[in-house]
Amino acid sequence: xxxxxxxxxxxxxxxxxxxxxxxxxxxxxxxxxxxxxxxxxxxxxxxxxxxxxxxxxxxxxxxxxxxxxxxxxxxxxxxxxxxxxxxxxxxxxxxxxxxxxxxx
Numbered sequence: 463x464x465x466x467x468x469x470x471x472x473x474x475x476x477x478x479x480x481x482x483x484x485x486x487x488x489x490x491x492x493x494x495x496x497x498x499x500x501x502x503x504x505x506x507x508x509x510x511x512x513x514x515x516x517x518x519x520x521x522x523x524x525x526x527x528x529x530x531x532x533x534x535x536x537x538x539x540x541x542x543x544x545x546x547x548x549x550x551x552x553x554x555x556x557x558x559x560x561x562x563x564x565x566x
Contacts, residue, residue: 475524486540520539
């Protein structure tokens with residue numbers, strides 16, 4: 463299934479984020495990750511969409527999930543994210559393991 467990213471998300475990625483990770487971070491744009499929040503709840507099948515340094519507190523990694531695509535603007539700490547071994551594409555598409563593809 464092909465689904466278009468809404469303009470807000472696409473513009474945010476293009477205008478606000480960089481593809482260059484901070485020096486302390488081993489993640490790359492397109493890496494599949496599992497996010498674990500401060501309460502221990504895990505969100506699988508997320509993808510790294512970019513990096514920023516605007517929020518401080520070590521929050522530099524932006525992620526997007528096919529199921530939860532409304533918090534793309536809020537960065538996460540690298541230590542909250544664990545690579546899940548799934549590599550997604552990030553050139554013209556964001557791919558998710560559930561078969562959906564987002565057109566950037």
